Amino acid sequence: MQPFDYEYLIVGQGIGGTSVAWHLHDSGKSFQIVGDSSMPSSSRVAAGIFNPLTGKKLVKTWLADDLFPYARTFYGGLEEKLGQQIMHLTPIYRPFRSIEEQNTYLAQTADPGISPYVAARPDPGPQIPYINADFGGLEVIQAGWIDLPALLDASRTFFLKQHLYREATFHPADLSRTDDGISWQGKRFKKVIFSQGFFAMQNEWFNWLPFTPVKGQILEIATDVPLKPYIINQGIFALPLSENRMKVGATYSWDPLDWAATEAATDELESKLRTMLNAGYTLAGAQAGIRPSVRDRRPLIGIHPEFANVCIFNGLGTKGVTLAPFLAKEFCNHLIYGKELNPLVNIKRYFSLYFR
Incomplete structure (x- = not known):
């Protein structure tokens, strides 16, 4: 069997794909991100605010006690790696x-x-x-805000220098999947992770999921x-x-x-x-x-119901800057060590939509 060039192909370099990439990088795993700077991106429009108390009724953000300390650690670590301020505690x-x-x-x-x-x-x-x-x-x-364009640009530059980022338009027809691996533009991968935001609705592997953009x-x-x-x-x-x-x-x-x-x-x-x-x-x-919001307002993370080497990390909605780091850690632990995902974010909760 032909050897793998990388373990993971990450499609999409918004806050979701970038968070997954950093966690794989810190775990010593090989990957290549494919991003298309010409495409619109909700991550680049978003204000990047993180707020532990939301809504008219002053409700504590879901998982706030886990999300917020981890987000500060994650973004603080990235500031050291990238040599610039991206987190503004406000x-x-x-x-x-x-x-x-x-x-x-x-x-x-x-x-x-x-x-x-x-x-x-x-x-x-x-x-x-x-x-x-x-x-x-x-x-x-x-509370505060993350300068998302600065974070995404600096991360792209970092990964580009390490030959872990490729600027390209992703066309699904260019990707070939077998049980032995994923092939895309002359490279072989063990798994593909789709983190395409709104454009996941056009992805034939995951367009059955209940996105409500x-x-x-x-x-x-x-x-x-x-x-x-x-x-x-x-x-x-x-x-x-x-x-x-x-x-x-x-x-x-x-x-x-x-x-x-x-x-x-x-x-x-x-x-x-x-x-x-x-x-x-x-x-x-x-x-x-x-x-890229979801019917039950919870992210869509996990492995395809039929194809074990096709994955998704998406549906972060309006709270992406706090959800992405913590859930990327959980997702990478799931992929690398087999740790169970939180059932409230695992796409298993929607498998009935795929098999009906």
Whole structure:
């Protein structure tokens, strides 16, 4: 039998494929990533915010106690390897919208599951004068954002130098699978891992999975006043990038599912922004992406029901920056050591859709 050139072929270099690649690299496994910089990518549009307390009801993010410490360790390690900052630890300020919301949220902070993620210091609202916070607000800690374009570009450069990355358009017809291995463009691999985001819906091996993709748009604005180091969250987020620039988002829409920023989505965001912001600004740009979300809001990870050398790591949705590192570790432990995957993310939960 012809020897393998690499153990793994990773298709897709978004936050999912990149996280898997780093874990395989640290485990001493050989791989090649195929990425196509000409294709749109939700990872490059996303603001990259990690937030342990989400939603109108201040709910702790699923697996937060595992995800957040591991994400900080993972991204901190990458900063050392890559020699640049990619993680920005930034608290999130949530202005209360009413006295009722204030009372509800403050009561919730006594919950021992919630309290580690809430600042004990006084309300910082007065330090953020450009935000409307008539009822005060809540400061969420252990939060921040990942500079995803910087992370993806630096990772690609690192892997390219080690001949572990290939810039190419992936065509399924170029890939040949047998029980003995995977062949793609003259190279042989033991397994293929698809991490294609939204484009997995066009993948013949995994198009039976219940993706429910969602389009989102964000804005970039230049403010008339200097910004403080707080992410603001009140229905939308306002993420400071520098002293006078911020990202604002995000919308949720299902029709049409395309990558074009629209005037309607811009108007929707600006309407909400004007309610939250009491300072002038200039619109600097808009971007849209398609989130690879899933029917049950849990990722799609695992091995094909029929083909043991065809795998998927996808469906990370809106919380990809925190889910990707921890679940990539779990997935690589599954591939390398046979450790069981969390059944809530394992695609086995949907095998009935494949065999019906």
